[in-house]
Amino acid sequence: MLRLLTIEFHKLRHNKASRVLSIIYFGLLTSIALIAAIKFDIGVIQFHLADAGIFNFPYIWHFNTYMAAILKFFLLLVIVSMMANEYSYKTLKQNLIDGLSKKEFILSKFYTVIVFAAVSTIFVFVVSMILGLIYSDYNEIGIIFSDLDYLFAFFLKLVGFFSFGLFFGILIKRSAFAVGAMLVWWIIEGIIWLLLMYSYRDISSSTERFSQVEVFTQFLPFTAMGNLITEPFTRLGAVKSLANAAGETINKSYDIDIMSIIVVSVWTFFFIYWSYILLKKRDL
Incomplete structure (x- = not known):
């Protein structure tokens, strides 16, 4: 494993575009901390986003x-x-000539995906811990280390997403078209969702209609990845208070869904397996 990772990071180290994109990515992750500086001061209305509890x-x-x-x-x-x-640079063919098997080649890419996802997860953990220790109203050990399963869901989401991109990269061979293909697939999932919503148009309750559609769409790759971490905004006390004042009640589960974990894990396996099959059958 270490040998394969060494080969991959040697290639990345000499790729300027990859270095720049990686720096931008981790720089943007760090910029989450800037949210704490957002303040609104409009007349008598003063609002500090960090005081809203997002860093609790x-x-x-x-x-x-x-x-x-x-x-x-x-x-x-x-x-x-x-x-x-x-x-483009024929390094794949050269690696195979040098003795690297196609299975090892795919594994080297998958290991790189795992490393990127793991480093991202550790990075988010560190940034969140620092922000929490500075701004959180609750600093008991039991509270600090509860809900860490969101970090696991984040890691799995990245592994699944990057594996999907790896598959399209091997299938199409061009980065711009590979990203475009992923965008097209995302649109296809949206169309499927709309068609299912239309097919259940006779159900008067929107909540029940969404539930019926979710029965099918939860098995689609992008939807499953999205379901790993649901939106957190309606979980805020301020948002719930506004909803209650408007006569609405937010009844939503924010727990990590075990089904989503299984579905994303299965898709990840297939993306890597299909990548290997493509490479194995392709004449290089």
Whole structure:
């Protein structure tokens, strides 16, 4: 494993675009801390975002992993360009000539995906811990280290997403088209969702209609990844108070869904397996 990772990071170290994108990505992850500086001062209305409780333990684990997951696109570009460069610079063929098997080649890419996801997760943990210790109203050990399962969900989400990008990178061989293909698939899932919503139009309750659609869409890759970490905003006390004042009640589960974990894990396996099958059958 170490030998394969050494080969991959040697390639990345000499790729300027990958270095720049990686720096931008981790720089943006750090910029989550800037949210604490956001203040609104409009007449008598004074609002400091950090005082709204977004950095309270254990809520911060949910909020920061959700926000950080939005930035995963930058590392996706590194993953797909990493694969496209193998074809452009003929390094794939050279690696195979030098004795690397196709299975080892795919594993080297998958190990790189895992390392990127793990480093991102550790980075978010450190940033969240620092912000929480500074701004959180709750600093008891039991509270600080509760809800850490959001970090696991974040890690799994990145591994699944990057594996998807790796598969398209091998399938299409061009980074721009690979990213475009992922965007098209995301649109297809949206169309499927709309068609299912239309097919259940006779159900008067929107909540029940959403539940029926979710029965099918939860097995789609992007939807399953999205379901790993639900939006955290309606979990805030201020948002719930506004909803109650408007006569609405927010009844929503924010727990990590075990089904989503299983579905994303299965998709990740297939993305890597299909990548290997493609490479195995392809004439290089």
